[in-house]
Each structure stands twice: as structure tokens, then as C-alpha cells.
Amino acid sequence: MSDLSRPLDKPNRYAWPCTAGATLLSDNRTRFCFWAPNAQDVNIVMDGGMIIPMQSLEGGWFSAEAACGVGTRYRYQIGDLLVPDPASRAQAGDVHEASIVIDPRAYEWRHTEWKGRPWHESVIYEVHVGTLGGFNGVADIIPKLAGLGVTAIELMPLSEFPGGRNWGYDGVLPYAVEASYGTPEDLKAMIDVAHEHGLMVFLDVVYNHFGPDGNYLHAYAEKFFREDIHTPWGAAIDFRQEAVRSYFKDNALMWLMEYRFDGLRFDAVHAIGDKGFLIEMADEIRSTVEPGRHVHLVLENEDNTASLLGGVHYDGQWADDWHNVIHPMLTGENEGYYQDFTEDATNKLVRCLSEGFIYQGEASRHGKARGEPSGHLQPTAFVIFLQNHDQVGNRALGERLAVLAPEQALRAATTLLLLSPMIPLLFIGEEWASRQPFLFFTSHNEELAKLVRDGRRNEFKDFEFFTHEENREKIPDPNALRTFEDSKPNFGEADQPDHALWIGLYKHLLELRHKEIIPRLPGAKPAKAEALGTHAVTATWSLGDGAHLTIEINLSETAVPVASKKPGRLLFSSADSSVSVRDQGQLAAHTAMVWLEEA
Incomplete structure (x- = not known):
């Protein structure tokens, strides 16, 4: 490791x-x-007109030293083209403007004793920084999250994107902190506050594509991409090139070592053609991070590649299968990709609770065969959620489950989310049952904005409600300022009585998780699960200390028979009235009950 680290x-x-x-x-x-x-x-062209020729080196590299320091604004000139630095750490406004020299050591960290937390202690809370007003806005809610029982904040991507409003997945300068959110020092101060309150901070990083506006790499580095493989965003990134591999490995290590993030979530790695790179990335991080420090790596991966998981390479994966089988049970929806999960749904849920992935090599109705056997993995290899930015924001109208699902059924599903041995993830506002939408928003130039708006509306033309053009016109324009404003979480409504009841539920369930479940998670084994009836399942996990955790959940509208013997001490019932029903050998409708049998 260089002494500059x-x-x-x-x-x-x-x-x-x-x-x-x-x-x-x-x-x-x-x-x-x-x-x-x-x-x-x-x-190199400096603001003010100074021009410095760069020396050509082997392998397509150029280098130069200049008598300049912090705050210097610069671009690279190739012929008549002026471009920002693709490894810019800060921009003077936006992606087309000058890059800025910064001093990464300018921030003096207050909590250098922080080593993170073990993975099994993770209770993750996903936020969009822009909707909170920037890094300072995130820092303001950290005490509330710590009090709720959250142990990790996950930030949607922070890299510079075009304009000032975006989910972050249109980033084109992966090293530069989005200027509309604050400075690099503001981000570090926010992370410092999180560490002060015992919270880890994870970052969502995008290494599978660049956004549609502001990416100049094609003009001077054609080798960065390969035309023989295409992704939904265009030519695939060519990870066969050493310069490309080092570009992304350095970026990951910058976030972890310089900004002191506690983990990374790798977006849509199924779109990265070179799976060997994923192993190389994990190995590089594991061998670089200081001994004794907890750093966690999580995948989003439609391929369900179980061999990447288990902690040697990656700690866990977002469990879309878990969400996709439960969501239709809560809402009755059966369109789009949910069709892959509604047929034989109860047995699919059984498999999900007992083995992690539902698709372990089988083909789905809407796709090719995918997945590997996952029944050997510990439950903590799976990050589960009822809502996240994708599952809410990629809906045409951005509705949350509080709008879509019956309240008692949602309470039951929340119980399963927060008390199962899998790693729970919450989406901002979920804890008070926010009914406010989270929408897809951008701030593109006029030409691109029209393409995005029309493309967004056409995405839903095969859905029954949106087959009529007048209904598609109701889908909010991603580029409209109001779409962004409507997506800002209203923390003030959390104090209203009905919302406060939900916060009380989340806080109580997380207290139970921290007291009764988290200490027993190391060494936990996959569940033994079975169907009780349609949309009703019981699952029992053997925990690391020999105790057995059983969750009985019924998401149907009628009671189902259940074994009369109670499987231990009752930790929680999502509905008080269900206790007497359970005494009669029935699991009430829209109910979850959690039991612990001590070793």
C-alpha cells in the first residue's frame, strides 16, 4: 500500500x-x-487560461505535475475537446464543468476509534440524500434512526450526475461527490456523526454503466467499453482492461478508506459481464482494509449467484425473491415480474424462508434460467425488505405499501421482516407508514428529458390500467420539479397519532431483535419451513446458541389450522386478538406470531 494511503x-x-x-x-x-x-x-487547461502539456506514458496514460493546489479548476484538452477529469473528486457545479483539486486530508475525523459493527447486527435504513436536503439533512435524522434501532444507513449513489435532481444511477463521474448534496467534507462530517451514534454507513455504487449525459469516455477511451456485449444502458464496460479494473477498484477503496464508509452495495452486478472481476474486487478490499475493521460488501444480483456469498467475498445480497413473493400476497397484484411469483406462491415462500433464493437454476416466465443452490447459506446472507427505492419508485405512481396493503397484513409482514434471522432493510418513511409517494425523478436537459418522460410512460403500456393513453399521461414527469418535491419525506407527519403507532411497532420489534435475536445470529442455520395453508407458512430457524426461533405467518384472509403445541415462548404477536385464536389451534388471518424456544 502506498504511503499516500x-x-x-x-x-x-x-x-x-x-x-x-x-x-x-x-x-x-x-x-x-x-x-x-x-x-x-x-x-491540462486551468481556469485562467494556463495550459500544461501532459507526458505520454505506456498503456494510454498521460501524466503531468503542476504548480497548483487546492481549489484549482481544470479540464483535459484532447484536440478541440475539453472534458472534466473522469476521476474528478469534486466538480465546479455539474458534470460538464471544470474539475477541482481537493485535499482529501482536509477533514479531521473525530471518531477514529470506530471499527464498525459485525454484519449480523445490521438493520439497514435506505435514504436518498437529495430528498433530505443534502448531507447535513441526513445528519439531522441520525439520532432518530439510532433511537429507532437502526444500525446502518445506506445512501443511494452520490457520484456526480447531470443536473441537481436524480436517483443517482445516472452518475458519470464516480469519484466526485454530487455538488448539490454538499462538499466532500460535508459527507465526511455526516459519516462522523453516524459513527458517533453507533451507526454504520453504506454506499450504493454503480459499476455497471454510466449515465446518458456527461460521459465523455467514448471520445478518448474507446477501450473502456466493448461493443460485442450490450446492457440496457448501451455498450458494456470492458473489465478485461487493467485500467478499467483499477478505475473501479480505486473508487471502491476511496469510499472505504478515505471517506470511511462501512460498506458498499454493488448495483445490478448481473450487468457486469466479467464475474471474475467481482471476486477480484472483493479480495482487493478484504486484503486492504485495516485489520479489526468491519467492512461489509453487498450485491444486487438477479443471477442469484450463491457462490459469491457467505462472507468470503460478499456478506450478502438484496433478496428480491423474498420481496417479490410477499408483495403480491399483501396487495393482490399479478402484473409484470410479479407473475413469476404468484403461481404456487405459498411453496415459493416456503423455499425462500428455508433456502434464501426461490430461483436456483430454474427459468421464470419472464426470463432465462438463473440462480444457484443457496440452501447451505446462513440466513444473514440475505438482505430482505418490504420496500426500497426500486420497489416503490419504479412503480408508475410511486405508491408505498401503506396505500396498497391492508394494515393488519402489513403489520404481519413487518413482523417477519424485523424478527427473522435475515438482515432487514427499511426504506425511508416506512417506519411511520408514510403514504407519500417516492417517484422517479431527474433533471436532464430538454431533449433527454422528453426521451426519459416518454420512455417512462411507455414502460407501463402493458399494465391494465395504463393501456389507455390518458392514464399513462397521469404518470408524473420525471423531470418536473414537483415530482422531486412530492418525493421528499415528511418527517413531521410521523408525530401524528396513527403514524406514531407504526413507529412504536418498529421500535418495539427492533428492541426485540437486538435483545433476543441478534446475539444468537452467529452460527444460525437455514430454516425448516412448511405451508400451513394458502399464503400461510411456519418457519423454524436453529440459532447459534441452540435456541429455536419460529415464525408463523398468515397473509390470507381466513384463519388456518396450526399445531396446538406452542413452539416456545411467545415473543410477539402482530395482533393481540390472535393469541386466543392460537389457543384454539388456529392462526388468525393477517397475523404473524413469533416464538423462541431456549436451548
């Missing part, structure tokens, strides 16, 4: 020595490195 003066300042980009060498000396294999000559 450690502070020069104090032990509470951090910088990661990235291969590409601007590296501050001293107060008035900066080194620039730029990969442009299609270029013959490259200059």
Missing part, C-alpha cells in the same frame, strides 16, 4: 492514493494522471 501529519486524516485523477503532493504541487488511449496529445 496514510496521513502525512495526523492519524485522523485519510487519503486513498488513486491511480487516476489529481493528487495533491504539497500545498502548491499537484500530479495529474489521465487514461486516454485514443489520444495523441493531451493538455
Whole structure:
């Protein structure tokens, strides 16, 4: 590891020595490195007009040192084209503007003793930074989240994207913190506050594509992409190139080592053609992070590649199968990809609770065969959720479950979410049963905005309600400011009586999780599950201390028979009235009951 990975003066300042980009060498000396294999000559153009030729090196690299320091604005010039630094750590406004030299060691960390928390203690809370007003807005809610029982915040992507409003998955400068959210120092201060309150901070990173506006790589680095493989976003990133691999590995390590994130969530890795890169990325991180520090790596992966999980490479995976089988039980929906989960749904839920993945090599109605056997994995290899940015925001109208599902059924599903041995993830506002939508929003230029708006509305033309054009016109325009404003969570409504009851439920369930379940999770084994009736299942997990955790859940509208013998001490029932029904050998409709049998 380069000595630049450690502070020069104090032990509470951090910088990661990235291969590409601007590296501050001293107060008035900066080194620039730029990969442009299609270029013959490259200059650095400083604001003010100074031009510095770069030296051509092997492998398509260009390098130069300049007498400049923090705050210097610069671009790279290739012929008549001026471009921002693809490894820019900060931008002077937006993706088309100048890059800025920063000092990563400018922030003095207050909680350097923080080592993170073990993975099994994770209770994750996903937020969109922009809807909270930036990094300072996130910092403001951290005490509330700690009091709720959350142990980790997961931030949707932060890399510079075009405009000031975006989910973050249109980022084009992965190293630069989105300027509309705050400065790099603001982000570090927010993470410091989280650590002060005992919360980990995870970051969602996008290494499978670049956004549609502001990506200049095609102009000077054609080798960054491969035209023989295409993804939904265009030509696939070419991970066969060493410069490409190092670009993303450095980026991951910058977030972990310099910004002190406690983990990364890798977006849609099924769109990364080179699976060996995923192993290489994990191995590089594991061998670099300081001994004794907990850093967690999580995948989103439609391929259900169980062999990547279990902690050697990646700690866990977002369990879309879990969500996709439960959501139709709660809402009655049976359109789109939910059709893959509604046929024989009860047995699919049994498999999900006992083995993790539902699809373990089988083909679904809407796709090819996918998945690997996962029954050997511990329950904590699966991150489960009832709602997240995708499952809410990718709905045409952004409705949340509080609008779509019966209250008692939602209470039962929440009980399963928070008290099963799998890792729970909450979406901002879920804990007070927010009915406010979370919509898809952007701030593209006029031409791209029309394409996105029309494409968004056409996505839903095969859904029954939206087959009529006048109904598709009701789908909010992603580029409209109101769409963004309507998606901002209203924390004020959480104090209203009906919402406060939900917060009380979440807080109580998380208290039970921390007291009764988390200490027993190391060494927990997969569940033995069976159907009780339509949309009703019982599952029993053997925990690490030999105790047995049983959850009986009935998401149907009628009671179902259940064994009269109670499987231990009752930890929680989602409905008080269900206790007397259970005494009669029945599991009430829309009910979950949780039992613990001590070793």
C-alpha cells in the first residue's frame, strides 16, 4: 500500500492514493494522471487560461505535475475537446464543468476509534440524500434512526450526475461527490456523526454503466467499453482492461478508506459481464482494509449467484425473491415480474424462508434460467425488505405499501421482516407508514428529458390500467420539479397519532431483535419451513446458541389450522386478538406470531 494511503501529519486524516485523477503532493504541487488511449496529445487547461502539456506514458496514460493546489479548476484538452477529469473528486457545479483539486486530508475525523459493527447486527435504513436536503439533512435524522434501532444507513449513489435532481444511477463521474448534496467534507462530517451514534454507513455504487449525459469516455477511451456485449444502458464496460479494473477498484477503496464508509452495495452486478472481476474486487478490499475493521460488501444480483456469498467475498445480497413473493400476497397484484411469483406462491415462500433464493437454476416466465443452490447459506446472507427505492419508485405512481396493503397484513409482514434471522432493510418513511409517494425523478436537459418522460410512460403500456393513453399521461414527469418535491419525506407527519403507532411497532420489534435475536445470529442455520395453508407458512430457524426461533405467518384472509403445541415462548404477536385464536389451534388471518424456544 502506498504511503499516500496514510496521513502525512495526523492519524485522523485519510487519503486513498488513486491511480487516476489529481493528487495533491504539497500545498502548491499537484500530479495529474489521465487514461486516454485514443489520444495523441493531451493538455491540462486551468481556469485562467494556463495550459500544461501532459507526458505520454505506456498503456494510454498521460501524466503531468503542476504548480497548483487546492481549489484549482481544470479540464483535459484532447484536440478541440475539453472534458472534466473522469476521476474528478469534486466538480465546479455539474458534470460538464471544470474539475477541482481537493485535499482529501482536509477533514479531521473525530471518531477514529470506530471499527464498525459485525454484519449480523445490521438493520439497514435506505435514504436518498437529495430528498433530505443534502448531507447535513441526513445528519439531522441520525439520532432518530439510532433511537429507532437502526444500525446502518445506506445512501443511494452520490457520484456526480447531470443536473441537481436524480436517483443517482445516472452518475458519470464516480469519484466526485454530487455538488448539490454538499462538499466532500460535508459527507465526511455526516459519516462522523453516524459513527458517533453507533451507526454504520453504506454506499450504493454503480459499476455497471454510466449515465446518458456527461460521459465523455467514448471520445478518448474507446477501450473502456466493448461493443460485442450490450446492457440496457448501451455498450458494456470492458473489465478485461487493467485500467478499467483499477478505475473501479480505486473508487471502491476511496469510499472505504478515505471517506470511511462501512460498506458498499454493488448495483445490478448481473450487468457486469466479467464475474471474475467481482471476486477480484472483493479480495482487493478484504486484503486492504485495516485489520479489526468491519467492512461489509453487498450485491444486487438477479443471477442469484450463491457462490459469491457467505462472507468470503460478499456478506450478502438484496433478496428480491423474498420481496417479490410477499408483495403480491399483501396487495393482490399479478402484473409484470410479479407473475413469476404468484403461481404456487405459498411453496415459493416456503423455499425462500428455508433456502434464501426461490430461483436456483430454474427459468421464470419472464426470463432465462438463473440462480444457484443457496440452501447451505446462513440466513444473514440475505438482505430482505418490504420496500426500497426500486420497489416503490419504479412503480408508475410511486405508491408505498401503506396505500396498497391492508394494515393488519402489513403489520404481519413487518413482523417477519424485523424478527427473522435475515438482515432487514427499511426504506425511508416506512417506519411511520408514510403514504407519500417516492417517484422517479431527474433533471436532464430538454431533449433527454422528453426521451426519459416518454420512455417512462411507455414502460407501463402493458399494465391494465395504463393501456389507455390518458392514464399513462397521469404518470408524473420525471423531470418536473414537483415530482422531486412530492418525493421528499415528511418527517413531521410521523408525530401524528396513527403514524406514531407504526413507529412504536418498529421500535418495539427492533428492541426485540437486538435483545433476543441478534446475539444468537452467529452460527444460525437455514430454516425448516412448511405451508400451513394458502399464503400461510411456519418457519423454524436453529440459532447459534441452540435456541429455536419460529415464525408463523398468515397473509390470507381466513384463519388456518396450526399445531396446538406452542413452539416456545411467545415473543410477539402482530395482533393481540390472535393469541386466543392460537389457543384454539388456529392462526388468525393477517397475523404473524413469533416464538423462541431456549436451548
